[in-house]
Amino acid sequence: MKRWQPFIPASSIFCLALLVRVIYNGTVAHDYQPSHDSLVYQSIALNLLQGHCFCIYPHIPTVDRAPLWPALIALIYGLFGPHDYFVRLFLCGIGAGTCLLLSLFARDLFGQRMGSLAGVIAALYPELYIYDGWLYSESISIFLLFALCYSLYHLQRASRRPLWAWIACGVLLALVAFVRPTGLLIIGIVMLWALFTARTQHIPWPSILKGAGATLLVSLALIAPWTLRNYLVSGGFVPIATGEGTVLLGAYNDQILSKPHYIGTWISPPTVNRPLASHYPAECSATCQVAREADFKNHAEQWVGEHISSMPFLLWTHFINIWQPATQEADLPTGRFSNLPATQIVLAMMNTMPLCIFALAAFGLVATWKSWQELTFLYLVILMTIAQCLVFYGSARFRAPLEPMLILFATGAICWLSSRGKRTRLDDPPVLKTNKSPALPRGIHSQKEE
Helix, strand or coil: CHHHHHHHHHHHHHHHHHHHHHHHHHCCCCCCCCCHHHHHHHHHHHHHHHHCCCEEECCEECCCCCCHHHHHHHHHHHHHCCCHHHHHHHHHHHHHHHHHHHHHHHHHHHCHHHHHHHHHHHHHCHHHHHHHHCCCCHHHHHHHHHHHHHHHHHHHHCCCCCHHHHHHHHHHHHHHHHHCHHHHHHHHHHHHHHHHHHHHCCCCHHHHHHHHHHHHHHHHHHHHHHHHHHHHHHCCCCCCCCCHHHHHHHHCCCHHHCCCCCCCCCCCHHHHCHHHHCCCCCCCCHHHHHHHHHHHHHHHHHHHHHCHHHHHHHHHHHHHHHCCCCCCCCCCHHHHCCCCHHHHHHHHHHHHHHHHHHHHHHHHHHHCHHHHHHHHHHHHHHHHHHHHHHHCCCCCHHHHHHHHHHHHHHHHHHHHHHCCCCCCCCCCCCCCCCCCCCCCCCCCCCCCCC
16 A cells, blocks of 8 residues: 555546546536637548548648647547547546646645645636637647646756657657647747756756757657648648738737727637638638738738837737636637536636636745746746737637646745745755744755645
8 A cells, every 4th residue: 555655646636637627528518519719620630530631621731720639639539439528538638637747746846735735726726627628729738838847847957867858858849839839939948948957057068958959859850740741732831830810910900909898809800801801712722821821910010010009008908818817718618608507606716716826826936936947947938928928919718828837836825825934945954943934945845744
């Protein structure tokens, strides 16, 4: 029995998180059917199975979507049949895996008790499990990015950094990019983190350059075949997928400054500029998609140039919208089935729990500041995500990759509050008690747990 005791907390967290997500799918999302973007992902998956074509419409190759999520849906459909419930069960496992990673990360930073607390919070936190009840890519994106954060944290603290560990990070980097095109920016963030880590922690430059170089080469080698495929079908350079023009045109237009409930968010291009959108058919080829996105982007940039005086307000609105507590999307089960008693409970949690996490996370950022070197990559990812939302538009859904990090920092705040007057530097030898209050160190967890 003692042999299995170290695994009991982690397995308990995973099972709790999985149970919560299965219950959510069996109640709130029971009658869910794909629509909007999830219908697009499903269409690509079915065309992969039936026509072996990465197409939204049969026999018309697309470069509009990143490939990993539709490919996973196709794999699940191929194994179990074309029923979205099986995909959502898969997402339940992915979401539970995110909670497990968060519990392990918090345990390494703050100790076993705080790790278990972080896992329980993550399992019950609605802004994580709501994404496991629809066919969007948020759940898989959250999991892969947080797995990369945890892997780099261990690389940073390890006394030895084997080449295989750097290669594994390269694979994770490529997978993050294959879920969302903006994941390519993470490659630059990892390189910046590697240089910063070498400088601040005195890691030999040959070692860090060899490891970071291996990570970069592996990620680019995995991405290159898909980039080549996109060039062959579209004639343009599309590393992962298009879509930037559609997002920008929907975020920068006259209606976005005046239309109630849409200020600072996004409106579809056919609504804001029908004459321009009508130039491109719905069943747009890959070449057509590249031209369309370039045209949309040019019009959005032109609009920005003509409305410079409105940009401070718009950017501020983007920032504020990031921190709206509840995610509101047309295809989300909590919006489509809002009258269900179970949905009412979830909505109440969505409107309250994030506010508590935000407050604790803000405090935790300060409380863990003396361990900033160990958490540098998290800071960089948070800043990058906020910058993306400022450039495109703010949304609680776009905050999704940050949710595990916010819970992690919130746990740091709880640890700091509960450890006042106790020795907290685990890696240091015992010291005599003093009247000075200890700050959270590197290693950050409490030696004595009640």
